[in-house]
Structures are given as C-alpha cells and as structure tokens.
Amino acid sequence: MLNLLRTILLVGLALWLARIAWRWLRPPPAPPVRQEEAAHTLSRCSRCGTLIPQEMTLWSQDKPFCSTTCRDG
Ligand SMILES: [Zn+2]
Numbered sequence: 001m002l003n004l005l006r007t008i009l010l011v012g013l014a015l016w017l018a019r020i021a022w023r024w025l026r027p028p029p030a031p032p033v034r035q036e037e038a039a040h041t042l043s044r045c046s047r048c049g050t051l052i053p054q055e056m057t058l059w060s061q062d063k064p065f066c067s068t069t070c071r072d073g
Pocket of ligand 1: 045046047048049050065066067070
C-alpha cells in the first residue's frame, strides 16, 4: 500500500517536472502580425490619391504627398 502511494507521488512529481520543462523549452509565441495597423500607416496623396507608406510620405502644410512632383506641382 505504501509502495503504491509512493509510485503515485513519483508519477505526479514526474508529470509536474515535465510540465515545467515543457514550458521552459517551448519558445515564446510570436507576436501576431498587425496588418490592420500597417494599413493605418498608409497615407493618401493629396494630389493624385496614391497610397503612400508612412516613411515615404512627404508632408506639406499638414497634407500628405507621394512625391515632390505632386507636392510642388
Ligand atoms: Zn501624388
């Protein structure tokens, strides 16, 4: 009877350790790609209506432009 209890305890301990090891070994989940957010960073050229990524937008008097041609033209 005592042997059975000890076996159950050992199995429980093994399972517990395995669960901890599993959490340790598993890589953290990758952050989801925020497509919606990326879409929000697009601006529309005030002159020709082209969608421009945020880093390529030329701002002039608070209006977005796709190129110097549109901005100055
Ligand atoms: Zn333009």
